[in-house]
Amino acid sequence: MKKILTYLIISTSVFLLVSCDKPAPTQLVDDTNNDYEVELLNKDLENYISSGSDTSGVTQDLTGLTNLISVSGIKITTSKGTISTSLAQAMFFDKSKPIYYSDGKLLGYRTIIPGIIKFNETEANIVPYRLKFREEGIQKDTLIGNRYLLYNIFGGVPDPFYFNYNAQVSFEFSTFIGGNTVTFPILTPKEITGNVVFTGKSINKNLEATLNWNTDGIGKVSIIIGLIRPNQITSIPVYRFRTRDDGEIRIPARLINQLPLYRFEKIVFTFVRSYEGYHDYGDNDLLVSSQSIHSIVIEIP
Amino acid sequence: MIPSYKILPQSSSDLNGYFGLQDFISIPFYNYESNPDNFFNTKDWGISLQYGAEFSGSFNSSIYLLGISKRIGNHSLSARYTPGFQKEFLFSTGESIVVNDTTTQSLEANYTYKELFGLGYSYKMNEQLSAGLSLRFFEQDFNQQIVKPVFGDTLYLVTENLSEDLNFWKADIGIDYFLNDQLQFRLASINLLNFGDDPTTEEFQGFEIKQERGAFIAAGFFPYNYLNFNFIYETTSSFQFSTTGNANKFVYGVTAFHDQYQEPYIAGLVPSFGYRTNLFEVLLSGVYYFSDRTNDAGFSQFYEEGIDNIINNRYSYNKIVLSLALNISSTPEKKVELIDVQIVREIYPTFYDMYLDKPFAYGKIVNISSEQVKVTPSVRIEGITEGNINSPQVLVEPGDTSTVPFYLIISESLNMERATLSNADFYVNVTSNQPDDEMQKPALVNSENAWDGNVVNLRYFISKDMNFSMNYAKNILSENKNILDSLLAELDEFEKAKLLFNEFVKKMTYVSDPRASVEYVQFPNQTFELKGGDCDDLSVAYCSLLESVGIQTALVDYKNDLQLRHVNVMFNTKLSPEQAALITNNDSKYFIRKNEQDIDEVWVPIETTSLTNFGEAWNLGVEKFNREALNELGLASGKVEIVDVY
Numbered sequence: 024m025k026k027i028l029t030y031l032i033i034s035t036s037v038f039l040l041v042s043c044d045k046p047a048p049t050q051l052v053d054d055t056n057n058d059y060e061v062e063l064l065n066k067d068l069e070n071y072i073s074s075g076s077d078t079s080g081v082t083q084d085l086t087g088l089t090n091l092i093s094v095s096g097i098k099i100t101t102s103k104g105t106i107s108t109s110l111a112q113a114m115f116f117d118k119s120k121p122i123y124y125s126d127g128k129l130l131g132y133r134t135i136i137p138g139i140i141k142f143n144e145t146e147a148n149i150v151p152y153r154l155k156f157r158e159e160g161i162q163k164d165t166l167i168g169n170r171y172l173l174y175n176i177f178g179g180v181p182d183p184f185y186f187n188y189n190a191q192v193s194f195e196f197s198t199f200i201g202g203n204t205v206t207f208p209i210l211t212p213k214e215i216t217g218n219v220v221f222t223g224k225s226i227n228k229n230l231e232a233t234l235n236w237n238t239d240g241i242g243k244v245s246i247i248i249g250l251i252r253p254n255q256i257t258s259i260p261v262y263r264f265r266t267r268d269d270g271e272i273r274i275p276a277r278l279i280n281q282l283p284l285y286r287f288e289k290i291v292f293t294f295v296r297s298y299e300g301y302h303d304y305g306d307n308d309l310l311v312s313s314q315s316i317h318s319i320v321i322e323i324p
Numbered sequence: 325m326i327p328s329y330k331i332l333p334q335s336s337s338d339l340n341g342y343f344g345l346q347d348f349i350s351i352p353f354y355n356y357e358s359n360p361d362n363f364f365n366t367k368d369w370g371i372s373l374q375y376g377a378e379f380s381g382s383f384n385s386s387i388y389l390l391g392i393s394k395r396i397g398n399h400s401l402s403a404r405y406t407p408g409f410q411k412e413f414l415f416s417t418g419e420s421i422v423v424n425d426t427t428t429q430s431l432e433a434n435y436t437y438k439e440l441f442g443l444g445y446s447y448k449m450n451e452q453l454s455a456g457l458s459l460r461f462f463e464q465d466f467n468q469q470i471v472k473p474v475f476g477d478t479l480y481l482v483t484e485n486l487s488e489d490l491n492f493w494k495a496d497i498g499i500d501y502f503l504n505d506q507l508q509f510r511l512a513s514i515n516l517l518n519f520g521d522d523p524t525t526e527e528f529q530g531f532e533i534k535q536e537r538g539a540f541i542a543a544g545f546f547p548y549n550y551l552n553f554n555f556i557y558e559t560t561s562s563f564q565f566s567t568t569g570n571a572n573k574f575v576y577g578v579t580a581f582h583d584q585y586q587e588p589y590i591a592g593l594v595p596s597f598g599y600r601t602n603l604f605e606v607l608l609s610g611v612y613y614f615s616d617r618t619n620d621a622g623f624s625q626f627y628e629e630g631i632d633n634i635i636n637n638r639y640s641y642n643k644i645v646l647s648l649a650l651n652i653s654s655t656p657e658k659k660v661e662l663i664d665v666q667i668v669r670e671i672y673p674t675f676y677d678m679y680l681d682k683p684f685a686y687g688k689i690v691n692i693s694s695e696q697v698k699v700t701p702s703v704r705i706e707g708i709t710e711g712n713i714n715s716p717q718v719l720v721e722p723g724d725t726s727t728v729p730f731y732l733i734i735s736e737s738l739n740m741e742r743a744t745l746s747n748a749d750f751y752v753n754v755t756s757n758q759p760d761d762e763m764q765k766p767a768l769v770n771s772e773n774a775w776d777g778n779v780v781n782l783r784y785f786i787s788k789d790m791n792f793s794m795n796y797a798k799n800i801l802s803e804n805k806n807i808l809d810s811l812l813a814e815l816d817e818f819e820k821a822k823l824l825f826n827e828f829v830k831k832m833t834y835v836s837d838p839r840a841s842v843e844y845v846q847f848p849n850q851t852f853e854l855k856g857g858d859c860d861d862l863s864v865a866y867c868s869l870l871e872s873v874g875i876q877t878a879l880v881d882y883k884n885d886l887q888l889r890h891v892n893v894m895f896n897t898k899l900s901p902e903q904a905a906l907i908t909n910n911d912s913k914y915f916i917r918k919n920e921q922d923i924d925e926v927w928v929p930i931e932t933t934s935l936t937n938f939g940e941a942w943n944l945g946v947e948k949f950n951r952e953a954l955n956e957l958g959l960a961s962g963k964v965e966i967v968d969v970y
Contacts, residue, residue, distance in 0.1 A: 033371075044384045044385060044386050045384070045386055045407075045408070045410065045412070046378055046384055046386055046408055046410055046411065046412070046641075047378050047380035047381075047382060047384040047641060048411075048412035048413065048414050048434075049380075049411070049412070049413050049414070049621055049639040050414050050415070050620065050621075051413055051414065051415035051620075051621050051622065051623040051626055052415075052620040052621065052622055052623060053415065053416050053418055053622075053623050054622035054623060054624050055418060055622075055623055055624045055627065057418045058416070058418035058419070058420065059418065059419060059420070060420040060421070060422050060428055061419065061420070061421055061422065061471055061481070062421070062422035063422075063473075063479060063480070063481045065479065066478040066479050066480065067478050067479070068475075068478075068479055261479070263422075275419070275470070275471075276526065277470065277472050277473075278471070278472070278473055281472060281473040281474070281475065282473060282475065282479075283475050
């Protein structure tokens with residue numbers, strides 16, 4: 024009896040050991056609000072060409088493809104202080120007039136100026152729109168038409184356009200012929216004000232960045248990390264993070280320390296809170312965008 | 325970014341509920357969690373198996389535990405392999421990488437906590453106190469996808485798998501104290517010593533299993549066998565309480581526990597039901613949580629609090645567990661203890677049946693079980709007994725101390741020419757052939773000719789070679805058949821005794837005992853072979869001759885002179901006092917004794933050392949008897965004693 028039981032329990036143990044599962048895992052649901060997307064904005068940090076569309080150089084993908092109406096309230100903080108600017112622009116493309124690279128790849132479309140545009144009842148200027156690009160290692164630019172532009176750098180200069188946060192900007196369009204007028208308000212987001220705690224040293228590859236901002240609690244914000252070469256003012260955007268508008272994100276240290284920071288002098292953290300809406304007009308999609316932008320420029324330690 | 329804090333939920337919880345202190349569980353289930361001193365009652369080898377299943381929405385079964393234990397005296401050792409003591413968490417890291425304008429890839433993580441094996445040692449200091457330690461090995465496997473930039477000619481974001489295995493040992497100690505049969509206590513540490521790897525990867529820091537030190541105290545109250553109560557309090561304000569019991573071979577119990585980090589206040593129940601025999605035990609238990617464990621659990625709480633107990637935490641699922649334990653040696657639980665043995669008699673091999681009536685040793689035993697037991701004492705003396713000699717069973721009440729006799733049967737084939745010192749092994753058994761306790765004592769075994777000086781015991785020498793004496797006596801009587809046939813029938817015994825004595829003394833000379841320090845008595849055949857002996861030897865030989873032909877004899881023990889005791893013989897003539905004149909007209913030459921029917925019979929004293937003739941030996945015997953036994957009141961004072969041979 025004793026032997027039988029001994030063999031029985033040993034053989035049962037072996038059978039169960041080889042036949043059974045492991046305990047069930049627990050699937051945890053992400054309820055932290057700490058999730059984010061990270062996107063690489065530029066692969067080629069050596070030969071970056073800014074479209075020059077705004078002072079941060081990072082906000083819109085102005086590749087000459089999508090009809091755009093955009094208003095922005097922009098703050099740039101450096102070691103010298105903070106500068107506030109307002110920007111409004113619009114561009115419309117003629118999809119029947121494409122522009123190609125020399126290899127036949129689509130570069131963009133020529134723009135058109137269909138009438139008069141006013142932002143907050145201030146008529147927008149019509150300025151040339153040059154598209155910069157690099158082809159076969161050579162920097163080139165091409166004039167693809169005109170666009171509408173208002174910008175206020177300081178106290179209504181040069182244009183008396185003021186971006187109203189958490190309010191609206193009125194948009195008005197009138198055709199040159201026939202005088203048809205279209206008006207609608209563009210809602211603006213709450214002003215975003217960021218703060219960066221940037222510690223460590225690049226030479227030690229132990230830089231850490233913790234970013235905070237005044238939360239709106241809804242929607243998402245984009246945080247763009249860019250780099251500025253020595254003696255230059257143009258930022259080269261590297262990463263775009265999209266995360267919940269909950270006021271805090273800790274940038275994984277590896278994403279900063281693995282960059283070739285020794286080639287750059289400054290790092291730019293740009294906080295963007297935006298409202299965007301696409302309007303489908305067949306082949307003529309229209310993106311209406313308003314955004315609050317705060318760029319913080321920091322010397323790389 | 326968000327500080328983590330430690331929790332200590334129910335570190336003393338195990339899968340069987342509270343059975344750790346139960347006497348009726350003799351085979352352990354290796355519940356180091358509630359029994360860090362791993363005290364248990366198993367006496368020999370034991371193996372255990374726990375197989376269980378979780379109800380996580382699906383049904384996952386697995387081996388929870390395989391264990392083995394060994395008891396060596398007061399030391400007990402145990403080891404367990406716990407493949408099912410693991411908890412795996414799967415979650416999204418919260419990080420996504422934009423692959424192109426429309427596609428994102430979410431990054432995943434997999435954290436697994438395992439307790440792989442444990443080792444236990446316990447030492448039982450006495451019946452009230454035992455202490456021990458457990459050593460447990462844990463493994464933590466952290467795997468997580470991360471996005472990482474790679475800079476060459478251009479910049480790329482690549483997905484990598486980050487992993488780290490952290491191992492650590494956990495050591496705890498515990499003490500069990502049995503105040504009495506009804507109150508028992510346990511004090512044990514929680515995470516007393518933890519040593520092992522620390523995470524080097526930033527992503528995994530803070531996710532290690534929590535190892536905060538603490539302690540728990542347990543108390544057990546056992547008013548009845550069928551119902552008792554236990555309580556465990558942990559220093560982190562968690563507690564559990566249980567009621568357990570047993571009826572016949574069935575055991576049962578239910579444990580409820582409060583865990584300050586689990587909801588609701590009483591977080592769950594652990595019911596158990598089992599069946600046990602001396603050979604195996606089987607226990608079916610389960611863990612039932614009052615909160616719904618099949619709902620999705622949030623990462624944030626895991627991130628903030630982590631876990632500290634692999635088998636019982638806020639993410640644990642309801643379980644059912646089948647525990648099997650087998651006692652390989654089938655050594656039963658000890659129920660009685662042999663406290664002491666006192667040998668009250670030396671062993672004289674010739675007194676072969678004396679120890680059937682008179683124990684040669686007494687043992688003191690105590691019933692340490694909770695039930696009335698029948699104890700069988702037994703003894704074995706190497707070379708003296710054939711196997712164990714059992715004594716009658718003794719009934720002992722729970723907790724009582726009792727004295728048990730050890731009787732002895734000496735092997736008939738024994739041939740001891742000289743005295744030896746041998747070991748006597750004393751045993752006490754309750755239910756099986758395996759003794760509950762045993763003790764060894766030295767015992768002096770005398771030679772077969774040794775005599776303890778007690779005249780009563782000369783009978784063993786008289787009866788030893790009865791066949792030899794019978795043949796010898798019959799030869800003499802047959803040679804004198806004519807004489808015997810011509811006498812009155814009433815004188816048959818007297819004349820036979822006379823003829824036998826006269827033939828006997830012809831061949832004998834008196835030789836004093838050569839062994840001055842030890843009483844030495846020859847068997848009749850040795851006396852005839854040696855043609856002589858002292859008073860003991862001659863009296864034994866003559867008595868043996870008379871008894872072999874049916875003449876009733878008695879030995880007369882003269883104890884007047886302590887330095888030189890003397891023995892001679894008295895025999896029954898079967899004559900009545902009225903018939904005494906047939907042998908003598910001197911009424912001082914015989915002695916009247918009543919037989920069993922209360923009838924007076926004439927007895928004649930013979931001095932066997934008077935090796936002349938029957939008449940002379942009779943005269944000397946009468947003279948000594950009258951003087952010392954009668955005139956000096958030796959019979960009345962006990963200085964002279966008549967000892968019937970049979």
